[in-house]
Amino acid sequence: MLEEEYQKRRVLPRHLRKPPVEEAPFAYEIRVAREGDIPDIREIYNYYVTNSVVTFDEKRWTIAQWREKFAHLRKLSLPFLVAESPSGQILGYALVQPMSTKSAYRFSVENSIYLGHAAAGKGLGRALLEALIGECENAGIREIVAIISDKGAEASVALHERLGFVEVGRMGRVGFKFGRWLGTIYLQKHLKPKKQSRSLFGRRERGGEDGAGG
Numbered sequence: 001m002l003e004e005e006y007q008k009r010r011v012l013p014r015h016l017r018k019p020p021v022e023e024a025p026f027a028y029e030i031r032v033a034r035e036g037d038i039p040d041i042r043e044i045y046n047y048y049v050t051n052s053v054v055t056f057d058e059k060r061w062t063i064a065q066w067r068e069k070f071a072h073l074r075k076l077s078l079p080f081l082v083a084e085s086p087s088g089q090i091l092g093y094a095l096v097q098p099m100s101t102k103s104a105y106r107f108s109v110e111n112s113i114y115l116g117h118a119a120a121g122k123g124l125g126r127a128l129l130e131a132l133i134g135e136c137e138n139a140g141i142r143e144i145v146a147i148i149s150d151k152g153a154e155a156s157v158a159l160h161e162r163l164g165f166v167e168v169g170r171m172g173r174v175g176f177k178f179g180r181w182l183g184t185i186y187l188q189k190h191l192k193p194k195k196q197s198r199s200l201f202g203r204r205e206r207g208g209e210d211g212a213g214g
Contacts, residue, residue, distance in 0.1 A: 026122045028091055030131045033080040038066045040090035041082065044116050053182055054153045056175045073097060078109065079135035083124055091119040094128040096136060099145060107193075108143040109136065113156070125159050133163065133191065140195045143188060149175070150183040157185060165189045 033041070046060040073080050073095060080095040092115035099105045113128055136144055146160050150170065161167075165187035175182040 026119075026124075027086050028083040028119075028124065028127075029086075030081055030083050030127060033070065033082045033093060033095070035067065035070060037082050037084075037090050037093075038063060038070060041093050042066050044090065044092065044114050047117060048114060053149050053151050053175075053177050053180075054156065056149070056177060056182070058177060069097075077139060079132055079139060081128060081131055081135065083119070083128055089116075091116050092124055092128055094132040096132065096141070096144065107141060108145065109141055110145050110147060125155075126163070129159060129163055133189070136193075137191045138194050140193045140197055142191055142193055144191060145189075146187045148185045148187065150185050151180075157187070160187045160189075163189070 042061055042063060045055070045066075048055050049057045049060050070080065076098065078096050078098070080093070082093045083091045085091055092113070094111065094113040096109035096111045099108045099110050111129075111132060113125060113132070115125055115128075133144065144165075146156075146165055148156050148160070150172075166189070167185060168188045169186040170183060171186075172183040173181040174184055
């Protein structure tokens, strides 16, 4: 018997075949991060620390470090979002942090967005970044900057450009990880803030008033 004839005979008739198992739809809710999310956030981030050059961190973050960061961003009223699956798993997160402690930077932030490995390639990155941009505008932020590795982060660069970020500069060979030199790409997006004031270090700044310079 020819091999192709054997293979044809091995195929069950259509009425005897089991129906294909339908893959569950990819579902999630984007919400404000809570302290209880920190263990999942830490695991997502630490995967990139140990396996990629998209972050220049070389040591895995501890729970204590993440709690400190979470409390700091909450004190500054800066957006910190997570995407949660129907089962309660954190699939990814997005946040912004101050560009500098100097008061004149209070309308500008740097963003970070990371997805769990299983959530990549499903449109979640775009949804998180869109939600983050909206929350930044609600918070009175005017400029959002992404600082992205020039190696291994092509998808992140493309995502930011699709949402209106424009490349404004590059720095070469400023990082060294996994035995190679890395540069950074700076992308910036001008926002349309819903309010004109910004909370600075726990107090409100209005109009032409400035906090202490440095």
